[in-house]
Amino acid sequence: MNSVKKIIISSVCIAVLAVILSFKSSQKTKVHIQFTNYVGNAILELDSTYKNELGQAFTIANFKYYIGNICLKKIDGKNYTTQDYFLINEHDDDSKQITLNDVPEGNYTAIEFIIGVDSLHNCSGLQKGALDPTNGMFWAWNTGYVFLKLDGQSPSSKSAGNIFEYHIGGYKKPINSIRKITLNFNSDKTVSSTTPLSVSIKADALEVLKTPTTIDFSKLPSVTDTRNAATIANNYMDMFSLLEK
Amino acid sequence: MKKSFLAILFSLLGLVLLVSFIDNVPYFLITKQDVVFKKPKGFPKPFYDLEKNKSTPAGFMLGRKLFYDPILSKDNTVSCATCHQQFAGFAHTDHSFSHGVYGLFGKRNAPALQNLIWKDAFMVDGGVNHLDLQPIAPITNHVEMDETLISVLKKLQQNKEYVAMFNYAFNDSIITSDKFLKAISQFLSLLISADSRYDRYMRGKDTLSKSELNGLKLFKTNCSSCHKEPLFTDNSYRNNGIGINPVLKDSGRFLITRMPSDVMKFKVPSLRNIEVNYPYMHDGRFYSLKQVLNHYAKISASKNKADTVLKQGMQLNEQDKTDFIAFLKTLTDKTFLHDKRFMDPGAYVYLPEPVVKKEKKMPAIKDKSIIEKYKNEWDLVQLITIDGIPQYESYIDKLDAITQNIAKQIKNQPNTELENLRLKFIASKKHKEAIKNYMIFGQPVSKDEIIKSCEKQLKSTINEAVIINSQLKEPSKKGWMVIIKYKSGNVSLKEAAFDVKYNPIEKNYVVLNTNY
Numbered sequence: 159m160n161s162v163k164k165i166i167i168s169s170v171c172i173a174v175l176a177v178i179l180s181f182k183s184s185q186k187t188k189v190h191i192q193f194t195n196y197v198g199n200a201i202l203e204l205d206s207t208y209k210n211e212l213g214q215a216f217t218i219a220n221f222k223y224y225i226g227n228i229c230l231k232k233i234d235g236k237n238y239t240t241q242d243y244f245l246i247n248e249h250d251d252d253s254k255q256i257t258l259n260d261v262p263e264g265n266y267t268a269i270e271f272i273i274g275v276d277s278l279h280n281c282s283g284l285q286k287g288a289l290d291p292t293n294g295m296f297w298a299w300n301t302g303y304v305f306l307k308l309d310g311q312s313p314s315s316k317s318a319g320n321i322f323e324y325h326i327g328g329y330k331k332p333i334n335s336i337r338k339i340t341l342n343f344n345s346d347k348t349v350s351s352t353t354p355l356s357v358s359i360k361a362d363a364l365e366v367l368k369t370p371t372t373i374d375f376s377k378l379p380s381v382t383d384t385r386n387a388a389t390i391a392n393n394y395m396d397m398f399s400l401l402e403k
Numbered sequence: 404m405k406k407s408f409l410a411i412l413f414s415l416l417g418l419v420l421l422v423s424f425i426d427n428v429p430y431f432l433i434t435k436q437d438v439v440f441k442k443p444k445g446f447p448k449p450f451y452d453l454e455k456n457k458s459t460p461a462g463f464m465l466g467r468k469l470f471y472d473p474i475l476s477k478d479n480t481v482s483c484a485t486c487h488q489q490f491a492g493f494a495h496t497d498h499s500f501s502h503g504v505y506g507l508f509g510k511r512n513a514p515a516l517q518n519l520i521w522k523d524a525f526m527v528d529g530g531v532n533h534l535d536l537q538p539i540a541p542i543t544n545h546v547e548m549d550e551t552l553i554s555v556l557k558k559l560q561q562n563k564e565y566v567a568m569f570n571y572a573f574n575d576s577i578i579t580s581d582k583f584l585k586a587i588s589q590f591l592s593l594l595i596s597a598d599s600r601y602d603r604y605m606r607g608k609d610t611l612s613k614s615e616l617n618g619l620k621l622f623k624t625n626c627s628s629c630h631k632e633p634l635f636t637d638n639s640y641r642n643n644g645i646g647i648n649p650v651l652k653d654s655g656r657f658l659i660t661r662m663p664s665d666v667m668k669f670k671v672p673s674l675r676n677i678e679v680n681y682p683y684m685h686d687g688r689f690y691s692l693k694q695v696l697n698h699y700a701k702i703s704a705s706k707n708k709a710d711t712v713l714k715q716g717m718q719l720n721e722q723d724k725t726d727f728i729a730f731l732k733t734l735t736d737k738t739f740l741h742d743k744r745f746m747d748p749g750a751y752v753y754l755p756e757p758v759v760k761k762e763k764k765m766p767a768i769k770d771k772s773i774i775e776k777y778k779n780e781w782d783l784v785q786l787i788t789i790d791g792i793p794q795y796e797s798y799i800d801k802l803d804a805i806t807q808n809i810a811k812q813i814k815n816q817p818n819t820e821l822e823n824l825r826l827k828f829i830a831s832k833k834h835k836e837a838i839k840n841y842m843i844f845g846q847p848v849s850k851d852e853i854i855k856s857c858e859k860q861l862k863s864t865i866n867e868a869v870i871i872n873s874q875l876k877e878p879s880k881k882g883w884m885v886i887i888k889y890k891s892g893n894v895s896l897k898e899a900a901f902d903v904k905y906n907p908i909e910k911n912y913v914v915l916n917t918n919y
Contacts, residue, residue, distance in 0.1 A: 283455075283533040284581050291539055292552045292580045298539040300530040300659050332662065384661055 216312035274305035274336035335391035365397035443597030451520035461572040466590030476548035492676030499687030512687035598738040618730025644709025
């Protein structure tokens with residue numbers, strides 16, 4: 159009887175040890191992603207005056223956007239993905255730093271993410287964290303998240319207070335403003351517990367206002383529903399680039 | 404013979420009255436039974452996932468309080484119930500458009516709130532895709548409640564009663580958008596109308612008149628393709644040909660989808676409680692059912708690009724119209740319109756009608772000592788108080804155990820007396836549970852304690868005051884009024900500086916804020 163017990167106990171111990179070892183073999187580590195907002199080549203400063211492609215002066219009062227479905231790509235296809243959403247807010251420096259906690263060690267070639275919120279999260283009721291509707295990035299009358307907000311003033315705008323406001327959303331046909339961004343690393347990035355990875359991303363607010371469509375503040379000072387959203391979405395598609403050291 | 408019969412009758416009546424008095428639970432208290440979801444026969448599977456947000460008595464009571472509380476609006480004047488009245492099937496009677504904050508008007512007729520968990524989208528344009536998210540729209544709309552979600556949560560967090568209720572409902576006193584909206588949904592999800600005369604007729608429990616039956620026949624041929632039974636809507640969006648309102652220029656579903664084919668399409672509304680939720684149409688332009696019928700009788704598909712199902716119009720003589728309307732009135736669900744669970748919990752003392760429970764016929768008991776044994780056990784259970792707080796939880800658990808033991812005994816040897824005792828104990832237990840639910844919001848104090856506290860406060864502010872007499876007056880909005888007589892002969896009215904509530908069950912006073 160006793161010997162049977164011993165066998166059982168020792169086999170359980172071995173199993174537990176095996177599980178611990180298997181965890182150890184695929185170690186996980188942190189990856190930091192830093193977003194820095196720019197206007198052209200200068201770091202964005204709220205209330206500084208900038209000029210758009212048409213030479214119209216403007217200041218920025220508010221710049222916010224959702225980043226989600228982050229994917230770190232590996233050569234062997236064993237990509238790392240996270241379902242979390244992050245709201246990058248110019249007014250909140252903490253929001254510009256994203257930390258992914260459980261990235262397996264390895265060589266990564268690119269980072270992929272979407273700007274926006276996927277249809278699943280737009281259709282399944284209450285969300286918490288970055289997607290809490292109290293964050294002010296939510297349309298109550300036509301359910302859905304605002305993916306990007308760029309608010310400010312320009313003397314060229316004829317609307318009250320010379321303001322311009324671009325609130326872009328829409329997750330389903332015919333207006334889908336979600337855009338997928340892929341940024342390839344110059345060389346493979348090695349992630350290990352001794353050398354944690356930091357990725358620095360530039361987000362250029364000026365790109366929201368140009369290429370392919372140059373936005374004229376006097377003609378289109380406001381986009382606050384799905385009308386004209388595609389125009390701006392196609393513009394912000396190329397607003398991200400890597401700041402490689 | 405007659406006398407003994409009368410005696411039996413009176414003693415029976417007495418027993419019923421006794422049980423009913425024990426059962427005197429104020430209407431605003433909700434028990435577990437009250438929040439059980441029962442899918443009405445013939446209804447499809449709900450769209451809303453009740454498993455993710457199951458109603459509890461505490462959550463339901465909180466949601467109901469929020470529904471009736473104007474605290475949700477910017478100037479604290481408009482509540483959900485302002486435009487959604489129970490007697491109108493939670494629509495707004497006799498109002499084409501409802502008044503919002505500052506007396507502003509909206510552009511659309513307030514829709515009825517019923518069977519919401521079977522809706523795939525909300526608003527007449529279907530702009531909102533989830534029940535939990537729906538309340539945000541009227542709260543933030545500038546002509547309705549003109550608030551922000553953050554501001555509402557802040558106001559609630561500052562309100563001690565709400566903090567207690569959130570704590571009770573969600574085990575957490577930090578009020579978040581998630582808990583706030585889930586509580587409202589716990590109330591809204593149970594607004595189920597499925598007990599109209601039509602429903603009872605379909606279940607074989609009621610009959611319809613010849614006129615009503617002819618109306619039903621006419622309905623089935625002319626209307627049921629869009630107003631599909633049993634919900635009386637197919638949840639689709641259609642242009643019913645009434646034409647755009649030249650002032651409001653509301654193009655309906657198009658505003659959401661921006662698809663030209665959706666111009667002037669509106670969600671097909673349910674016809675349940677149609678008799679009471681007038682006026683009709685998205686802009687409330689028709690005030691009577693006859694006007695509505697006349698519209699559909701004359702409509703042709705060519706007019707205002709109306710839906711093709713309406714192309715033939717309706718051939719109705721005057722009798723048909725009368726019958727049609729008679730049928731539509733069978734959709735009025737009085738059970739729903741008068742359901743006490745959904746009423747405004749603002750007024751607090753209410754004695755529900757006595758409930759007479761039917762007894763099963765069982766043989767009499769031989770050993771009477773068993774009855775005595777259980778009675779003794781029941782009497783021995785004491786309500787323990789720790790630091791002045793009654794421990795209802797363990798008290799009720801012990802009482803519950805006794806009723807269950809009796810139930811077990813009855814299963815082995817059925818008998819009437821034990822069953823009566825069990826029913827009596829259950830009623831008493833329910834009463835204690837109701838008290839417990841109320842107690843959770845505060846501790847009981849005596850009138851004297853309230854007066855003493857007021858006098859103490861006065862003495863600390865006015866050095867010279869010598870109080871000779873004080874008495875408690877009726878509650879004010881903030882607390883209780885205490886009349887204080889000074890030595891000088893002056894009389895002043897002082898407001899108790901803490902929230903006091905009357906507990907109608909134990910007939911004592913409850914302080915919501917214990918830091919007085």
